[in-house]
Structure formats: C-alpha cells, structure tokens
Amino acid sequence: MKIIHRISLTVTPEIQKELKKMNIDVEQGFDAFEIDETNSCWLDLEEKVESWKAVDTVSTKFTKEEMAGAKWLRMISEWHHGYPQPNENEFGYLKVTYDSEKMCEKCGIGAFQKSPFVFKKDPTWGKRSILQVNWVFDEFFAKPELWDEIFKEFGVGHREVFDRNNKKLSSVLQLEIKDKIDIRIDNGGEICCQCGQLRLPPTIKGFFPAACGDFDTHIAKTNIYFGSGASSYRAVVVSSDLYKAISSKKVKGVKFHPLG
Structure with missing residues (x-):
C-alpha cells in the first residue's frame, strides 16, 4: 500500500527552489506534483504544504x-x-x-x-x-x-x-x-x-x-x-x-x- 499526495499550488521562485532541493521539478505559476509517504522528503514537505496554502489531495494505491x-x-x-x-x-x-x-x-x-x-x-x-x-x-x-x-x-x-x-x-x-x-x-x-x-x-x-x-x-x-x-x-x-x-x-x- 502506498499513500499518495497530489499537491497543487501556486509556485513562487522561492517555493520552486525549495522543491528543487527535494528533487521535485515544478514550473512557476500554478502547478501540481505527486509524492508518496515513503519518499524521504515527505515529512519535511508535509510541514510546508499548509504554509504554502497548497491543496493536498490524498489517495491510496493498494x-x-x-x-x-x-x-x-x-x-x-x-x-x-x-x-x-x-x-x-x-x-x-x-x-x-x-x-x-x-x-x-x-x-x-x-x-x-x-x-x-x-x-x-x-x-x-x-x-x-x-x-x-x-x-x-x-x-x-x-x-x-x-x-x-x-x-x-x-x-x-x-x-x-x-x-x-x-x-x-x-x-x-x-x-x-x-x-x-x-x-x-x-x-x-x-x-x-x-x-x-x-x-x-x-x-x-x-x-x-x-x-x-x-x-x-x-x-x-x-x-x-x-x-x-x-x-x-x-x-x-x-x-x-x-x-x-x-x-x-x-x-x-x-x-x-x-x-x-
């Protein structure tokens, strides 16, 4: 089982740089990406999602x-x-x-x-x-x-x-x-x-x-x-x-x- 998060947000230059450090590539402006909870970056990212006012859509793959x-x-x-x-x-x-x-x-x-x-x-x-x-x-x-x-x-x-x-x-x-x-x-x-x-x-x-x-x-x-x-x-x-x-x-x- 994998818990998958689809993160949708408005990407600023600062957010783009932070995501790049996590090996997540996004374009500036409105964009979205997926990440599962087994990813080593998830715990750090989870703390930032709310402050970025991102939409976190959760799904599960069995x-x-x-x-x-x-x-x-x-x-x-x-x-x-x-x-x-x-x-x-x-x-x-x-x-x-x-x-x-x-x-x-x-x-x-x-x-x-x-x-x-x-x-x-x-x-x-x-x-x-x-x-x-x-x-x-x-x-x-x-x-x-x-x-x-x-x-x-x-x-x-x-x-x-x-x-x-x-x-x-x-x-x-x-x-x-x-x-x-x-x-x-x-x-x-x-x-x-x-x-x-x-x-x-x-x-x-x-x-x-x-x-x-x-x-x-x-x-x-x-x-x-x-x-x-x-x-x-x-x-x-x-x-x-x-x-x-x-x-x-x-x-x-x-x-x-x-x-x-």
Whole structure:
C-alpha cells in the first residue's frame, strides 16, 4: 500500500527552489506534483504544504495481494455524470426523489429515497457502464446489460430511471442497495451540532474501516455517514466475490478500496 499526495499550488521562485532541493521539478505559476509517504522528503514537505496554502489531495494505491485478500471492498465511482432532476439549480430532486422531512439542514443526514430518480436524458456512457450522478454519492447507476450480466446473479435488485416527462430511460438502471453494515470506528469524525449524529470525513487514508462481523449479502451501505458541509452519504461496499466478478469483466466506471 502506498499513500499518495497530489499537491497543487501556486509556485513562487522561492517555493520552486525549495522543491528543487527535494528533487521535485515544478514550473512557476500554478502547478501540481505527486509524492508518496515513503519518499524521504515527505515529512519535511508535509510541514510546508499548509504554509504554502497548497491543496493536498490524498489517495491510496493498494497491492494486488491487498485487493485479492479483502473480504469487503468499498466501491467508488470514477466519474459523475449529470445532475438529478428536476430543477437542478434549486436541488429539486430532494423533494421529488427523497423524503427530506427529517433531513438535517446543517449536515444533510436523514433523507431517504421515496421515488425513482429523474435524469434529463440517457447517460452518454462511452466505454463505461456504471456511474454516479453529482450530489448523490451513495447510489450507483448501471447499464441494464451490466445489471443482467453481473449484479442480478448476486441478488442485487434495480429500480427504473425516468426523464422529466416521466418516460422510462432505456440505457440506465439504479442498483437497489437495501442492506446496511456496521464498520469499526476507532477515532475521528465529527458530531453535528444540530442533529447530534456522528459523521466521518469523505476521504480516508489507507484501508477503509473494517466491517464488524459477517454479512449475508454482496452489496450494502454503511450505517454510518460520510461527508462534509451539508452533504452526507453512506459508503457502498461489496463482497470479494462481487468485486472479482466486476474486475474480471473489466467494468469501467468504478474503483475499489479494501476494508481493513
């Protein structure tokens, strides 16, 4: 496993000289570079990132053995296509698709789906066959043939998706994820000052928190929420068998992080 930091910043002549001493080549002006935590310069650089007002985007690269040995893996979308409808400028989907009566206005926890999703039109898939839409980070949408070939075999249901004229879209289905699992929470997170619920940060470095116990399902959402600001969502996890089935078909559109 490697922890990788993508550092984006405005490079001054002074910063350029300091990075050069660390064998990091950047251009003056806005630039970015990657460095992993095994690099001997990382500890020194870490102290400087905040003072430089740089943006540090953290990701984790796992070994094949770590991926293959995991009983559960988090499924993460590699792209977000379009916005849920209607009235995207006013977040109209929260009233149409969700029951948001008990949703916390501060953190966004508490809404649940009551109706099918509405898109403007069928997605432009390209070579990909599974996606998420913007603003909704705990639901996945797939091509019908992908659902039929893989997810159906693992007992995963689906829901239809419609356009704004209430016409069923032909090239996309919502994966129906009913089950919930608990994950181990050792530390971190924040308590919402309005609703009192615990929420974990959206980015977790290294292994995703381990599942608590065994579960008789192949896809589930975490009971605990993740997010920041007014956006909260549950993480979606899949069994090793479902992960291997998706990987063997070289499905494009998602990536996976093993649970610890």
